Amino acid sequence: MAALTREHSRQPGQPSPLARCLTLLQRTYRARTAYLFLLPGLVLFGIFVIYPMLYSLRISFYDWNVIKPARSEWVGMDNYKTLLISPVLRRAVLNTLAYTVTTVPGQMILALVVAILLDQEIRGKTLFRVAYYLPVVTSWVIATLVFEYLFNSQAGLINYMLRDVLRLVHEPVRWLADPILAMVPIHLLGIWKGVGWSAVILLAALKEIPADLQEAAAVDGAGPWHRLRDITLPLLRPTLVFLLVVLVIGALNVYIPVLLMTNGGQPLDLTHSALTLMYKETFDRLNFGGGAATSYLLTSFVFVVSIVQIRLLRQRMEY
Amino acid sequence: MKHGKWTVALLGGLLILSLFLTACGVEETPEPTEPPAAAEEPTKAPMEAPAEEPVAVTYWHTMSDAEVEAMEEVIAMFEAEHPNVHVEMTRYAYDDFKSALLTSLAGGEGPDTARLDIIWVPELAEMEALSALDSAMSDFDEIATKTFPGPLATNHWQGHYYGLPQDTNTQVLLWNRELFDEAGIEAPPATLDEFKQIACALSKGEEQYGYAMGGTYFWAPAPVFYAMGGKVVDEGITTAEGFVNGPESVAAFQMLVDMYNEGCLSPNLLGGGVGTSDGLATGLYAMIIDGPWMVDIYKADFPEFEVNFAPIPTGPDGTSSSVVGGQNVVVFDSSQHKEEATEWVRFLLSEEAQLKMAERGVIPTLSTIIGDPGLPEYFGVFLEQLKTAQARVPHPKWGDMDGAINNAYQRVLRDEQTVQEALDQAAEEINALLAQ
Numbered sequence: 001m002a003a004l005t006r007e008h009s010r011q012p013g014q015p016s017p018l019a020r021c022l023t024l025l026q027r028t029y030r031a032r033t034a035y036l037f038l039l040p041g042l043v044l045f046g047i048f049v050i051y052p053m054l055y056s057l058r059i060s061f062y063d064w065n066v067i068k069p070a071r072s073e074w075v076g077m078d079n080y081k082t083l084l085i086s087p088v089l090r091r092a093v094l095n096t097l098a099y100t101v102t103t104v105p106g107q108m109i110l111a112l113v114v115a116i117l118l119d120q121e122i123r124g125k126t127l128f129r130v131a132y133y134l135p136v137v138t139s140w141v142i143a144t145l146v147f148e149y150l151f152n153s154q155a156g157l158i159n160y161m162l163r164d165v166l167r168l169v170h171e172p173v174r175w176l177a178d179p180i181l182a183m184v185p186i187h188l189l190g191i192w193k194g195v196g197w198s199a200v201i202l203l204a205a206l207k208e209i210p211a212d213l214q215e216a217a218a219v220d221g222a223g224p225w226h227r228l229r230d231i232t233l234p235l236l237r238p239t240l241v242f243l244l245v246v247l248v249i250g251a252l253n254v255y256i257p258v259l260l261m262t263n264g265g266q267p268l269d270l271t272h273s274a275l276t277l278m279y280k281e282t283f284d285r286l287n288f289g290g291g292a293a294t295s296y297l298l299t300s301f302v303f304v305v306s307i308v309q310i311r312l313l314r315q316r317m318e319y
Numbered sequence: 320m321k322h323g324k325w326t327v328a329l330l331g332g333l334l335i336l337s338l339f340l341t342a343c344g345v346e347e348t349p350e351p352t353e354p355p356a357a358a359e360e361p362t363k364a365p366m367e368a369p370a371e372e373p374v375a376v377t378y379w380h381t382m383s384d385a386e387v388e389a390m391e392e393v394i395a396m397f398e399a400e401h402p403n404v405h406v407e408m409t410r411y412a413y414d415d416f417k418s419a420l421l422t423s424l425a426g427g428e429g430p431d432t433a434r435l436d437i438i439w440v441p442e443l444a445e446m447e448a449l450s451a452l453d454s455a456m457s458d459f460d461e462i463a464t465k466t467f468p469g470p471l472a473t474n475h476w477q478g479h480y481y482g483l484p485q486d487t488n489t490q491v492l493l494w495n496r497e498l499f500d501e502a503g504i505e506a507p508p509a510t511l512d513e514f515k516q517i518a519c520a521l522s523k524g525e526e527q528y529g530y531a532m533g534g535t536y537f538w539a540p541a542p543v544f545y546a547m548g549g550k551v552v553d554e555g556i557t558t559a560e561g562f563v564n565g566p567e568s569v570a571a572f573q574m575l576v577d578m579y580n581e582g583c584l585s586p587n588l589l590g591g592g593v594g595t596s597d598g599l600a601t602g603l604y605a606m607i608i609d610g611p612w613m614v615d616i617y618k619a620d621f622p623e624f625e626v627n628f629a630p631i632p633t634g635p636d637g638t639s640s641s642v643v644g645g646q647n648v649v650v651f652d653s654s655q656h657k658e659e660a661t662e663w664v665r666f667l668l669s670e671e672a673q674l675k676m677a678e679r680g681v682i683p684t685l686s687t688i689i690g691d692p693g694l695p696e697y698f699g700v701f702l703e704q705l706k707t708a709q710a711r712v713p714h715p716k717w718g719d720m721d722g723a724i725n726n727a728y729q730r731v732l733r734d735e736q737t738v739q740e741a742l743d744q745a746a747e748e749i750n751a752l753l754a755q
Contacts, residue, residue, distance in 0.1 A: 176591025
């Protein structure tokens with residue numbers, strides 16, 4: 001490190017490209033120990049991340065034969081073209097976005113409420129903390145099956161409550177048979193399962209807020225609402241932004257609940273998420289090229305969203 | 320300083336090498352993975368291991384608990400006869416099987432043999448994953464002539480047989496005798512007209528449905544579809560026009576849709592309802608259509624329930640029909656032990672192995688053992704049904720064709736299209752698949 005900083009201070013005003021290249025090499029050489037330490041990680045990263053990524057980029061331009069790759073046919077941008085005009089992909093993207101738009105704020109708002117409640121001096125605090133965290137450690141598959149039972153149209157608890165107890169509907173609601181209604185259990189499951197995790201993160205952030213700030217505000221006559229709005233929330237901002245970024249990436253990758261609850265896009269391929277569509281293209285239809293192209297479209301989308309969010313993160317950190 | 324130069328050289332070399340490797344890797348992997356070498360292997364292998372260490376033949380499948388127990392006995396019988404071979408079986412869940420198989424085959428770690436759903440054979444043969452058994456086994460014809468022609472035909476793709484039928488099945492009618500007795504109906508329906516009448520007579524709103532099917536995928540309506548005289552494509556598999564949207568096919572779906580609209584067919588087929596096997600046993604459904612495995616399922620889940628089978632009711636022309644299901648045993652092209660693998664295939668098609676599996680509800684494919692006293696009594700109705708049961712389209716794109724018909728059925732049930740419109744669209748989609 002010392003070598004690096006010295007190098008910086010010694011740099012002349014405007015070096016020629018060749019000189020710049022040489023200094024780069026020189027600097028690389030001076031930091032050789034650091035690079036050697038990085039090497040094993042980089043090699044693994046290269047083999048298990050970069051290489052498969054490049055390989056699947058290649059697959060996305062072929063009508064790929066997975067067993068005899070040499071027989072694959074080059075189709076250029078055809079896989080991408082087919083996808084971009086496909087109503088199924090458009091619907092899958094919409095479904096994924098809808099999931100993100102409901103579950104991310106849903107989780108954050110509920111997690112904030114839970115965290116604030118858990119931050120109070122109440123009896124049985126540990127019990128509540130465990131209870132709210134339990135869904136997080138439950139397996140996605142099991143939780144999905146339970147939600148599927150709850151929302152069963154003929155024998156489910158939800159329909160029983162809605163119709164026989166609350167008398168809100170006359171006919172049993174066919175949750176999973178309808179492409180729009182099927183989103184209800186999927187989104188609710190996403191929120192229910194994620195609240196605990198976000199709450200724990202927020203709770204840790206709440207503990208960091210100095211108590212004297214809250215006390216001083218209280219002495220100045222600020223009620224609970226004012227203290228939440230003017231002290232708690234602004235101080236939680238970096239944590240909330242972090243949660244936003246992580247939850248959005250997670251939501252865009254929703255897979256298990258959609259796959260299980262909709263039997264992979266049923267009815268009529270209207271309930272796919274981006275990932276279930278990718279799976280179906282690849283392994284049900286054996287269209288490896290189309291599957292790879294779907295994954296590249298998804299990746300570029302997540303990439304753009306992440307860049308926007310990182311900008312957002314940077315801005316907010318500087319308040 | 321000398322030391323430093325070496326480090327730079329090393330780092331630079333590694334950098335270039337890594338770039339080169341990535342580039343090469345991408346370039347090189349699609350080479351045909353040298354099939355000649357793979358072809359030579361099997362002849363070498365037995366010489367390298369002269370009867371000391373038994374050769375391991377891997378066998379993947381998607382069997383039920385009961386079938387696995389019987390298969391363990393079959394393997395023991397085989398290994399007693401062939402001490403030089405050891406069969407290692409691996410069980411997969413049906414839904415995960417294709418992806419597990421393909422990824423391992425792509426990675427060069429595929430099994431030697433597998434039991435595949437009959438509809439997957441053309442697909443995998445088209446991908447050149449399978450070994451053509453009619454060339455690999457000298458006695459193929461001898462074995463093949465002993466099997467039922469229907470199941471055997473599902474192994475045929477573009478002039479070769481890529482497998483042998485390991486087991487077969489079809490769907491028949493299952494009916495809940497209690498509900499029939501309650502309504503004073505003495506016997507299961509003989510014709511499809513009666514079937515509809517009885518189904519409606521046994522329906523009581525949401526409390527009870529006369530008939531229920533597991534979903535809208537083709538396997539579910541297929542028995543009624545074929546019994547009504549429906550066809551997906553022509554004999555030569557060249558067109559769906561006039562077949563999947565022909566008058567018989569339309570009439571078949573029209574009947575089911577009418578039953579649904581009149582409340583005689585449970586809405587569970589659209590998803591998110593009570594499953595057919597539970598529903599039949601608990602009295603929610605009076606009739607379902609399903610396969611021979613239901614005996615073992617009910618034995619485990621509803622031991623009190625009396626399972627009653629009946630043939631699929633006859634259609635307008637007076638004949639009954641159903642859909643052929645089953646599994647084929649295949650040898651993979653990538654297998655290093657083809658000789659031992661085919662020996663195992665041969666054994667699975669032997670009378671002793673087929674009778675052993677039959678004890679656990681697996682219907683044999685050898686016509687030579689029909690009538691054997693060792694076969695369970697309830698096989699009778701299935702074996703009779705198999706005489707008229709029809710195979711789904713043996714084509715690599717069958718999965719997509721199934722999807723086209725499934726979606727057509729869904730659109731009609733959702734009142735988005737008439738049966739004719741929906742099936743016209745399906746015919747167009749299937750023709751596009753056939754043209755590829």
